[in-house]
Amino acid sequence: MKRILPSALLELIDEFGAMPGVGARTAERYAYAVLKRDPKRAKRLAKALDELHAKVKLCPVTFALIDKSEEVSELYADQSINKKLIAVVEEPLEIVAIEKTGQFNGTYPVLGGAISPIDGIGPEQLHIPELIERIKQDDAEEIIIATNASVEGESTALFLQRFIREAGLKLTISRLARGIPVGVDLEYADQISLTHALEGRREL
Amino acid sequence: MKRILPSALLELIDEFGAMPGVGARTAERYAYAVLKRDPKRAKRLAKALDELHAKVKLCPVTFALIDKSEEVSELYADQSINKKLIAVVEEPLEIVAIEKTGQFNGTYPVLGGAISPIDGIGPEQLHIPELIERIKQDDAEEIIIATNASVEGESTALFLQRFIREAGLKLTISRLARGIPVGVDLEYADQISLTHALEGRREL
Numbered sequence: 291m292k293r294i295l296p297s298a299l300l301e302l303i304d305e306f307g308a309m310p311g312v313g314a315r316t317a318e319r320y321a322y323a324v325l326k327r328d329p330k331r332a333k334r335l336a337k338a339l340d341e342l343h344a345k346v347k348l349c350p351v352t353f354a355l356i357d358k359s360e361e362v363s364e365l366y367a368d369q370s371i372n373k374k375l376i377a378v379v380e381e382p383l384e385i386v387a388i389e390k391t392g393q394f395n396g397t398y399p400v401l402g403g404a405i406s407p408i409d410g411i412g413p414e415q416l417h418i419p420e421l422i423e424r425i426k427q428d429d430a431e432e433i434i435i436a437t438n439a440s441v442e443g444e445s446t447a448l449f450l451q452r453f454i455r456e457a458g459l460k461l462t463i464s465r466l467a468r469g470i471p472v473g474v475d476l477e478y479a480d481q482i483s484l485t486h487a488l489e490g491r492r493e494l
Numbered sequence: 495m496k497r498i499l500p501s502a503l504l505e506l507i508d509e510f511g512a513m514p515g516v517g518a519r520t521a522e523r524y525a526y527a528v529l530k531r532d533p534k535r536a537k538r539l540a541k542a543l544d545e546l547h548a549k550v551k552l553c554p555v556t557f558a559l560i561d562k563s564e565e566v567s568e569l570y571a572d573q574s575i576n577k578k579l580i581a582v583v584e585e586p587l588e589i590v591a592i593e594k595t596g597q598f599n600g601t602y603p604v605l606g607g608a609i610s611p612i613d614g615i616g617p618e619q620l621h622i623p624e625l626i627e628r629i630k631q632d633d634a635e636e637i638i639i640a641t642n643a644s645v646e647g648e649s650t651a652l653f654l655q656r657f658i659r660e661a662g663l664k665l666t667i668s669r670l671a672r673g674i675p676v677g678v679d680l681e682y683a684d685q686i687s688l689t690h691a692l693e694g695r696r697e698l
Contacts, residue, residue: 291566292575294593296561298542298549305539310527321546322587323514329547329596335509338502340540342525343533345502355529357500364496371496381501383526436548464585 299325351424353400353417355382365389366397373397375430377436378406378421378450380443388436396434399424404442405449413449421450425459432462439468503529525639555628557604557621559586569593570601577601577632580638582625582654584608584647592640603628608646609653617653625654629663636666643672 295303299321306396307317324332349356353489356363363384365371375396379385380403401416401490435450437443451463469485470479479487499507503525511521528536553560553567560567569575569589579600583589586605592598604619629637639654643645655667672690674683683691 292593293571294558294569294590296559296564298546298561299559301544302539302546305535305542308535308539309524311523318587318590319515320513321583324543325546325550331509331512332543332546335506336508336540336544338509339528339536339543342502342529342536346500346529354498355500355503357502360500365498368496378570383522386498386522389496403507425690 291440295451348400351383351420352398353402353420354385354398371395371397372430374491375434376421376424376428376432377434379436380438384436396432397428401437401446404437404440404446413453416446418450418453422454422457422459425454425461430461432464434464434466436466500546512672556602557586557606557624558589558602575599575601578635579638580625580628580632580634580636581638581690583640584642584650588640600636601632605650608641608644608650608686610646620650622654622657624662626658626663629665630659634665636668639669 302321302324303314303317306312306320307314309317312320324335341414345358346355347358348354349366351366352363354363354365361367366373372395375394377388377394377396378401379388379398380401382400385398385400388398398484399417399421401421403411403416405411405416412440424430433454435447437446437450447465453457454461454463468483469490469492470476470483470487476484505581506525506528507518507521509515510524511518513521516524528539549562550559551562552558553564553570555570556567558567559567560647565571570577576599581592581598581600581602582605583592583602584605586604589604592602603621605622605623605625606622607615609615609617609620613677628634639651641650641654651669658665658667671694672687673694674680674687674691680688
């Protein structure tokens with residue numbers, strides 16, 4: 291077998307190909323793009339990758355991602371935050387989506403996943419005790435359960451709702467509204483979103 | 495503005511986002527995937543990126559990519575290769591596609607692009623003198639012009655054809671067949687491919 295590509299390039303293609311959702315052709319394209327461009331750019335990307343794990347940690351209060359040098363995430367420590375309003379999300383990046391709306395002024399605990407018996411993830415693997423602790427300490431008034439609309443997300447929401455009630459906590463429990471997204475015509479809306487939209491209809 | 499993500503993660507998202515075809519959301523997903531997985535993997539990818547440019551060079555004969563330690567690409571040096579059969583491609587990665595068919599036993603020169611006045615690329619930026627030299631030295635019998643089917647690729651093919659004839663070289667000049675790809679029904683074939691398929695029809 292003739293060697294078609296140099297080993298250093300094959301190695302990089304392999305490593306790119308190990309990233310989620312990157313197929314062989316895409317990995318080839320990425321590797322070749324890196325090669326064709328300024329070596330300084332490749333070095334910058336290399337440095338960012340090399341240092342990532344050493345520079346990032348989980349906030350002990352919100353379980354959001356923070357700099358190693360920080361103590362508590364600004365999503366909890368910032369003066370402007372209403373600590374009595376809590377949103378629960380599955381993963382740290384979901385915080386970005388909520389913050390981008392500019393409509394939420396509360397704090398978060400990240401659960402660190404969703405309950406999924408098939409993957410061996412039970413409630414004990416999630417940051418649920420810390421969530422209960424947070425509600426009690428800050429005397430929270432409302433918790434928005436912002437888990438995903440997947441089977442796992444929905445069962446986690448149900449579990450949390452029961453768990454909070456059984457713990458005797460009296461705060462409001464809410465869930466993000468499901469419905470037809472903006473820009474989608476009725477005839478193209480999926481059945482489940484439409485069902486949710488009907489159930490959640492609002493009087494005008 | 496509250497800091498939502500740690501700066502090391504933002505930096506990595508920025509660097510991923512600078513790769514071709516990677517949008518903000520995809521860059522976020524890649525960066526988070528790297529963070530969630532084994533730090534060793536991130537270090538391996540970092541190393542591959544860091545060393546890439548130092549370990550790869552262009553073959554002085556074929557202009558294919560080779561290891562720094564090699565002298566000439568195996569696509570030219572290998573004993574089994576028929577040096578009298580030459581395929582011209584625009585970019586090094588296109589060699590991979592041709593080699594994968596297992597139907598080509600010749601050698602290559604990579605042009606290093608296609609003629610494109612709008613991007614300021616004329617024939618003098620491409621490896622055309624070296625191609626002529628190769629044809630003469632190896633007394634080549636056939637050259638397959640395998641440039642892309644784009645406007646630039648087609649004009650490069652036309653230019654090469656004339657240039658080779660004007661240089662008084664007598665070898666066969668061919669071009670890859672255009673037509674309807676395998677697995678595409680006639681009714682879904684695009685007009686240009688169908689036109690090519692009609693023009694290039696073969697008697698049975």
